[in-house]
Every structure is written in C-alpha cells, then in structure tokens.
Amino acid sequence: MNRGLNNVWALVAACALVYGTLAILLGVVPGVALSPTPPTPGLRPLDAQEQRGRDIYVGEGCSYCHTQNVRPLQQDLVFGRPSVAGDYAYSTPELLGTERTGPDLSNIGTRQPSDVWQYLHLWEPRAVVSDSVMPAFPWLFQVKDRAGPQDVVVNVPPGFGPKQGVVVATQDAQALVAYIKSLKQVPLTKGASR
C-alpha cells in the first residue's frame, strides 16, 4: 500500500476536490450570480432580423477586432458612455472582445447610422477609410446586371466596384446592417449604476 499522495486515487481525489471547489467558486457562482442582471431601463431585445444579423456578426468573428465595452477611461469616451452591467442583458453569446484593432461598436448605431456608409464599408472598407485593415465582405453582396425594384443597391465609388453591373446587398448584409444599427446605448437614468 502506498501512503498519502503516493496512492494514485488519493492524488486524483485531491486534485478534483481542490480544483472542483475553486471551479464552483470562480466559474459557476459568478455565472449564476450575474446572469440574471436586469436590462438597462429602455434597452430592448433584438428583433428577428437584427438577431440574424448578430448571428452573422458572431459567425464572421467581428468581435476579434471590435469590442463592445466602453471602459470608464477618458480615451474610451469617444465611443459612448461607460458600459454598465445591464447593457449585456440580451447579449448572449457575449461579445465584449479582448482586442480593439478596429473601433468599439457599443454605440455604433448612434455614431454611424448611415445605411449608405455601412453597406459600402462592408463591401470594401478602404472605399471609405483608406488606411483601414478591415477585411472586405463581398460574399454578403451580389453583383447584378440591373437592380430589381426591391433590391438594396450599394453606391460604390469608381475603382471599388465591379467592371459591370450593380452591387446589391443580400438578406444577410441587410440583417447585419440592421444589427449594427441596433447597437445604441440607452441613456442612463437615475438609479442605474455600474
């Protein structure tokens, strides 16, 4: 017989017990405690089209470069007011992000509400910001010979479009732009806090 941790099962049990306890305290309990955080007053859930757009945002990995968290720091206030807990009540999977290669988008629906700008920026970011390193998303668009009556046409400046035809936003692009435009911080009222 082996004594103490020279018994393999004692080693397994000690590791599982200590780490299992820590996992509950530092993973499960914070999750359980913070998940029911009520929404910031005035915040509305996404509609069906915006939700579809959010799924595309997640699938294309937009939040690897765009945070959705305005920090209570001077340099972040250009993006909006500091984020509060209730801002994330409808945000699952969470999209706070850990890198900010592009600007924060917490309040982009207020800061850049133009359809024309958003569509063109997704078609070719360098058409609106020459030094941008953002990828282009041409697969969210269709090139047609002629636009139909229901089509959302993208106004592409010379040099950034196809040689022939017009660029038309797909349902996916329309949903994504609807989601981007839905990202608006609601003003804080008295009683809301971090």
Add this chain to the structure above:
Amino acid sequence: MAATPIAITRDNADPEDVAILSAFTLSATFWLLLATAVGLLLSFKFPYPDLATSPFLSFGRLRAIHTNDTFYGWASMALSGAAIYVASRTSGIAIQGKRLAWLSLLFYNLAAICGTITLDLGINYGDQEYREWVWWVRILLMIGIACGLASIIETLRRRVENDIYISNWYTVGGFIFTIILATVAIIPSYQNGLGQVAVQAYFMHNAVGMWFTFLALGVTYYVLPKELNRPIYSYSLGVLAFWTNLVFYPVIGAHHYEYTPLPWWFQTLAIVFSVGMLVPVYAGSSNLLLTMRGRFETIRRSYALPFILIGVSYYFLGSTQGTVEAFRSLQAIWHLTNFTVGHSHATMYGFITFLAWGAVYHLLPRATGKQPSHLFTGMHFWFATIGVTFYVISLSVAGTVQGLAWASGNPFIASVDAAAPYWVGRAVSGSLMLLSHCVFAYNVWIMTFGGSRESAKWEPASRSAVEA
C-alpha cells in the same frame, strides 16, 4: 550548437509505446504546421487587407482556427503523448491502457478536424477565445482528454516504482483540472450576458494555465534531470509551485476583463492573485534554472536542453509580464492592444511550445533510436528563437503605440497607422517561425521513420527503472 552532440541510449520500451509516442508527435506536428500556416496568412492580411478575400480564408474565421488548432491540435497532442509516455518511464512498466491512449489520440484528431471545418463554415460558440468550438466538438475533445487521463492512471496504478514521481502529479492534475474546467464551460444554463463574461474570464485563462502549464512543467520535470543526469534542484520547490499554482491561478481570470461592468472587487481580487502568481512562477522557473546551473557545456551539446532553457526563460519572462499587465494603470494603456497578442505568444510559444519541443527531442530519439541531424535541429532552434523573440518585441511595441495613440485622443485610425510598420515585423518573424516548423517536421519524420543508429531489441521483462 557547434559541439559534438551527446550520444543517446535507446529506451528499453515496448514497440507499441514507441508507436503511441510517435503517432501523438506526428499528429501534433501536422496541426502545428497547419495552425502556423493559418497564422502566417493572418499576419499578412494586416499589410495586405485584400489578400485572399474569401469567406473560408477570412480573418474572423481563420483567427479562431489558428488559436484552437495551436491549443488543441498541436500543444495538447504533443504534451499528452509525452505525458502518457513519461508516466510509463517513471513507473518502470510499459504504458498500460494502450487502447485508451489510441482512443485519446483519435478523439483529439476528430475534435480538431470537426472544429476546424465548423469554424471555417462560420459555425461557432461565439467569439469566446479558446472555446469557439461548438458544444459537440468540445465533447469530442473532452473524451480525448478523459481517455488520456485514464491511460495514465492505469499506468500509475500498476507501477513498480514506489513513489509517484512529481511529473505525474503535474500531468494527472492538468488532465483532471481541464475536464472540470471544460465541464463548467460547456453547461449553458448559467451563462447569460454578463454572467457569460464571468465564465469566459474564468475559462479562457484557466484553459492555458491549468492545462498547458501543468503538462509542460510535468513533462519537463522528467526530461530535464534525465538530460543532465542530475536530480531536480529541489523537490520541495516543485511541490510548492504545484499547490500555489493550483490555488492562485483559478482566481485571476477576471484580469482579462478589467474596466468592464464585472464587479470591481472581483477584478481587484484577480489583480491581487496575479501578483500571487509570482510565487509558483518563480518557484518553478528558478527550480528548473537551478537544476541547469553550471552545465552550459551539456546544454550546448544536447538536442533538447537549448529548447528547455528558452522555454523556462520565457516562462519566467512571460509570466512576470502577465502579472505586470494585470495592474490597472498599465491595463489602461496596454489592454485591448497587440501587447496582449505578444504576451500570448511569449507564453504559448516561448514557454509551452519550446518545452514541448524539448520533450520531443528528448523522448522521441530515445524511443525510436533515431536521431535527427545536428544541423537541422540547430536551424529549428535558432529560427524559432529569433522568430518568437522578434515577434514578441514587434507586437509589444505595436501595442504600446496603439495604446498611446488612443490615450492622446487622436482619431482611431491613427492607432492603425502607428502600429502598421510593426505588423510587417510580425509577418517577417512569423515567416521565420513557419520555416522553423518545417525543419521541425522534417526532424520528426527522421526521428520516426529515418535510418536507425542502433538496433536495440525490446525485452518485455519488467524492470526496476532508473528514472527519477
């Protein structure tokens, strides 16, 4: 590395054990090459944003493929294979539960294949670092980890050695922690909004420090004394590092989400314990460095030791950097910038990957009796060392200028312009890293299938091992 390499003696190992170690290493090498090629393409998309514009080659999808394949394809397979093999060497018997070891490798590969395909199709569990794979892919990975653990436990249970050597404390611990961690991360019912941010903070940090750190240190506690033919400097320091890492590390995840609406005291607690992490890091790294003291000539002539020296040095540097980064005053400038990406390469590459290479260059030639060429091992070492060092410096500077550009109140694009030259530096050093991995892959091929230097016969008799 101009000196004559030290001659090696082939292990008296079961041929199937050799096959298991070789198969884990070959698989891991494949994923390393794929993950690095993807990473290199990503790095070139910064200077050339319109390069390879296709949904299947887009930045947002490939980034997760790069990180997950590095984590679960390369590092997990390389270190799990080494851990299973080391358990056998330190127990004085062949690998028990061989079928479990093969199943482990099978499920690791299934998970990595399915994970890569689903991510490339834009199917993921949110952009949540290191758990982007959808739930059923992560269950495949968990089965792989559980099978690896079961195999090691089988070997340890039937050992002829009296003591469980400290390597196995670390590796068995790593497997158990990761199964618990993965279970906590996969249950969705308590992960809504900010609650999910808290779970993500816990998960993303523990996935690195409770899995790779424990496996890499565990394997190194075996390889290093064997290479030097000298016992570990202090067994007690190793035990101290084990328990302090186990207790301190789980607390510090929230330092990835400072200045968020997570409770302020919860962030502060994470910062305090980030300082506490200096105890296991300094205990562990000084223990390994002191074991190497005064033996530069041996290090120079060994294949594995130069990699271990760099790995331990980056463990010391990268972890100290991690502690410093956690301070709020420095986070205000460095957080969300490329500085973090530099840090993650100092640790996952400089620390974990170099120790994994040290393990491969020690274990594989002794298992197969086949040595790679001295020249090619040296090329791998220098390309990788210069590559990662230049990489970390480039991105640390890039992150600093980004953070300062934001703080100075210029338009956002000024931070892109400021970082752009250093992104070219990153692409150049990334190229050097991929080149070194191609040399490594060739060396692994030679160590597995090359001409044998000797033809030792395996004798199935149980023997009292001299290990440890």
